[in-house]
Amino acid sequence: MLDQHRDYVLRTVEERGVRLVRLWFTDVLGNLKSFAISPAELENALEDGMTFDGSSIDGFSRIQESDVLAVPDPDTFELIPWGEPGSAEARVFCDIRSLDGTPFEGDPRQVLRRTVKAAHDQGFTFFIAPDIEFFYFEQPVKGKKPQPLDQGGYFDLTTRDAAGDLRKQTIRELEQMSIPVEYSFHEDAPSQQEIDLRHTDALTMADSVMTFRLVVKEVAASQGVHATFMPKPLWSVQGSGMHLHMSLFSGDENAFYDGGDKHALSPIAKSFMAGLLVHAAEITAVTNQTVNSYKRLVPGFEAPVHVSWARNNRSGLIRVPIAKKGNPLATRIEYRSPDPACNPYLVFSLLLAAGMRGVEQGYELPEEADANLFEMDDPTLAKLGITQLPQSLSDALQAMEQSELVHDVLGEHIFEWFLRNKRREWRDYKTHVSQFEIDRYLRSV
Amino acid sequence: MTAASESNEAGMLAVFADPVTPELARSLDLAGYSWKAVSSVDEGSDSEPAAGWQGAIIDCTADPEGAWAFARAIRKSDGSQVKVLVLVGGAQINDLQLRDDLFDDFCLSPFHPTEFEARLQHMLWSVGDDGAPHADLVEYGQLVLNLETYQATIAGRPLDMTYMEYELLKFLAQNPGKVFTREILLSRVWGYEYYGGARTVDVHIRRLRAKLGEEHASLIATVRSVGYRFGQSSWGN
Numbered sequence: 001m002l003d004q005h006r007d008y009v010l011r012t013v014e015e016r017g018v019r020l021v022r023l024w025f026t027d028v029l030g031n032l033k034s035f036a037i038s039p040a041e042l043e044n045a046l047e048d049g050m051t052f053d054g055s056s057i058d059g060f061s062r063i064q065e066s067d068v069l070a071v072p073d074p075d076t077f078e079l080i081p082w083g084e085p086g087s088a089e090a091r092v093f094c095d096i097r098s099l100d101g102t103p104f105e106g107d108p109r110q111v112l113r114r115t116v117k118a119a120h121d122q123g124f125t126f127f128i129a130p131d132i133e134f135f136y137f138e139q140p141v142k143g144k145k146p147q148p149l150d151q152g153g154y155f156d157l158t159t160r161d162a163a164g165d166l167r168k169q170t171i172r173e174l175e176q177m178s179i180p181v182e183y184s185f186h187e188d189a190p191s192q193q194e195i196d197l198r199h200t201d202a203l204t205m206a207d208s209v210m211t212f213r214l215v216v217k218e219v220a221a222s223q224g225v226h227a228t229f230m231p232k233p234l235w236s237v238q239g240s241g242m243h244l245h246m247s248l249f250s251g252d253e254n255a256f257y258d259g260g261d262k263h264a265l266s267p268i269a270k271s272f273m274a275g276l277l278v279h280a281a282e283i284t285a286v287t288n289q290t291v292n293s294y295k296r297l298v299p300g301f302e303a304p305v306h307v308s309w310a311r312n313n314r315s316g317l318i319r320v321p322i323a324k325k326g327n328p329l330a331t332r333i334e335y336r337s338p339d340p341a342c343n344p345y346l347v348f349s350l351l352l353a354a355g356m357r358g359v360e361q362g363y364e365l366p367e368e369a370d371a372n373l374f375e376m377d378d379p380t381l382a383k384l385g386i387t388q389l390p391q392s393l394s395d396a397l398q399a400m401e402q403s404e405l406v407h408d409v410l411g412e413h414i415f416e417w418f419l420r421n422k423r424r425e426w427r428d429y430k431t432h433v434s435q436f437e438i439d440r441y442l443r444s445v
Numbered sequence: 446m447t448a449a450s451e452s453n454e455a456g457m458l459a460v461f462a463d464p465v466t467p468e469l470a471r472s473l474d475l476a477g478y479s480w481k482a483v484s485s486v487d488e489g490s491d492s493e494p495a496a497g498w499q500g501a502i503i504d505c506t507a508d509p510e511g512a513w514a515f516a517r518a519i520r521k522s523d524g525s526q527v528k529v530l531v532l533v534g535g536a537q538i539n540d541l542q543l544r545d546d547l548f549d550d551f552c553l554s555p556f557h558p559t560e561f562e563a564r565l566q567h568m569l570w571s572v573g574d575d576g577a578p579h580a581d582l583v584e585y586g587q588l589v590l591n592l593e594t595y596q597a598t599i600a601g602r603p604l605d606m607t608y609m610e611y612e613l614l615k616f617l618a619q620n621p622g623k624v625f626t627r628e629i630l631l632s633r634v635w636g637y638e639y640y641g642g643a644r645t646v647d648v649h650i651r652r653l654r655a656k657l658g659e660e661h662a663s664l665i666a667t668v669r670s671v672g673y674r675f676g677q678s679s680w681g682n
Contacts (some may be wrong), residue, residue, distance in 0.1 A: 008608045011595045125642045175655040178607055180648075183454040200648045240508070252627070252643045329644075 028059025041379030051081025108345035129199035146193030189237035275358020282403035456499025615673035
């Protein structure tokens with residue numbers, strides 16, 4: 001099997017005249033990293049991996065030896081559609097290994113592999129479909145407010161829709177790179193877009209999200225436009241989220257579906273949801289990893305604030321969409337807090353692990369919160385047992401630090417590094433004096 | 446004796462005829478084929494190019510016995526995948542009977558140059574445009590899969606696929622008209638060790654259709670509550 005994969009890759013490189021093969025991997029913060037090799041080196045790389053110095057990669061650094069191996073995953077080999085004609089390029093995602101061949105503990109892809117494997121050992125496959133929001137802006141100028149391309153709103157078909165053309169081209173390239181798109185439309189805010197991807201297994205989807213962000217930015221840049229996944233680029237309008245639709249399959253059966261239940265939810269679905277709710281605060285530092293993320297998680301902009309679930313209440317953390325025609329395969333839950341600036345490998349790992357913890361330990365799902373939670377005062381919420389998501393990166397880090405679950409899923413190396421790195425980010429932010437403060441206090445005090 | 450056009454580098458045709466008529470030579474030259482006249486089985490193997498013959502044209506009108514012997518020799522030679530076009534006179538049609546294994550197509554002689562060229566082109570097309578005589582091809586309509594190079598084209602446009610997409614398309618195209626359940630596809634294409642589950646099949650079918658493009662996406666049909674079928678149903682519905 002593996003030999004044939006390798007053969008396929010090598011022959012394709014030869015037949016299609018590929019000049020450059022880009023080895024892709026992801027750092028702990030979710031940035032796509034890449035180095036290129038010539039086709040002549042590819043066979044060797046597939047066999048033994050390519051050695052590189054990991055010390056300059058965020059979250060890879062170790063005190064002793066810093067060399068690691070990038071081992072291409074031939075399943076992910078694909079031609080890049082935006083290369084110049086006549087000099088084709090290809091990309092392949094890599095697993096990072098230590099020189100002795102063991103999985104490198106700083107590699108987010110290995111974290112997800114491990115977590116997916118654990119669920120599989122219990123008979124489950126984890127499927128994810130993300131709805132990814134982002135903004136198009138004119139090329140940013142330092143110190144100036146971001147300039148949207150249009151003033152369109154939700155589902156608007158704006159005239160001379162520059163963004164629409166960008167979106168169309170983006171979708172074409174995504175489909176060419178094996179990333180099927182379900183829907184795309186203009187979102188609520190000016191110049192805000194949403195592209196919904198079709199479900200696939202978690203590892204493939206994490207790779208797809210990495211590719212997605214690059215394709216969106218590449219296509220925009222080719223037209224002189226800047227695409228951003230910043231969670232809240234404009235203070236007055238809604239931010240960009242990455243809602244995740246999730247389901248667990250056991251063979252062909254959707255383990256979340258139960259026709260006999262009044263909500264068509266199986267006991268597994270309910271305890272999985274309970275697991276997500278119980279551990280929501282602990283994993284928020286990873287699902288929402290920037291200072292800016294918490295400016296999206298505020299009331300009034302369709303982002304979740306409370307740790308709750310409902311079938312048709314978009315203010316909750318988990319929504320249970322009503323499946324079309326009661327289709328068992330389409331039964332799923334939607335986790336709404338993550339933003340597209342996250343590291344998808346780590347986020348998918350934590351969501352799966354939190355849900356599975358609920359399943360393993362038979363967590364009890366609390367009552368559905370179908371009222372508008374934003375209209376309730378704190379005592380009422382407390383009586384219902386509804387808490388809030390962390391209010392800042394600092395709060396989230398505090399919750400994460402005490403989490404045994406997050407520690408076990410990420411592993412010591414990433415857990416420690418992440419906390420250290422993000423504490424530094426918070427410290428830098430905390431000491432910064434913002435324009436808001438100048439405007440507000442300079443004259444009045 | 447050798448006439449050749451510089452423009453066609455694709456491959457060399459063996460022409461067994463006694464003699465090569467001016468009409469035949471002109472037709473081949475105008476169509477841009479490289480060819481060599483050979484007058485015996487031995488000469489045929491001696492002058493065979495390193496890459497092998499791309500095809501053979503055998504004129505049965507003057508020396509039928511020698512011509513059929515030559516055809517038999519070509520079929521017996523290594524690889525034996527050289528495509529053969531025979532030229533027969535109107536009275537020789539009956540000679541074709543029971544010799545189906547010795548030729549791929551025939552043309553009545555004297556021939557109409559346009560027909561001759563079209564038949565030749567069609568015969569050689571199916572061995573691949575690089576003229577590689579041993580290429581292992583799977584074809585369906587405008588879809589061509591080259592099993593040796595792992596490359597696929599639809600209406601002449603190359604398809605860029607991941608390995609599993611390629612394997613799935615190959616399996617389907619090799620079994621046109623048959624309906625497969627997701628489980629069968631999973632076990633035959635992925636093997637049992639794969640743990641994506643049957644949903645993986647749906648995901649890959651969706652990706653394949655996207656890559657085939659709107660015009661050709663219907664090559665893969667969904668058979669409700671059963672699975673998938675490639676191409677037309679063998680029952681004609």
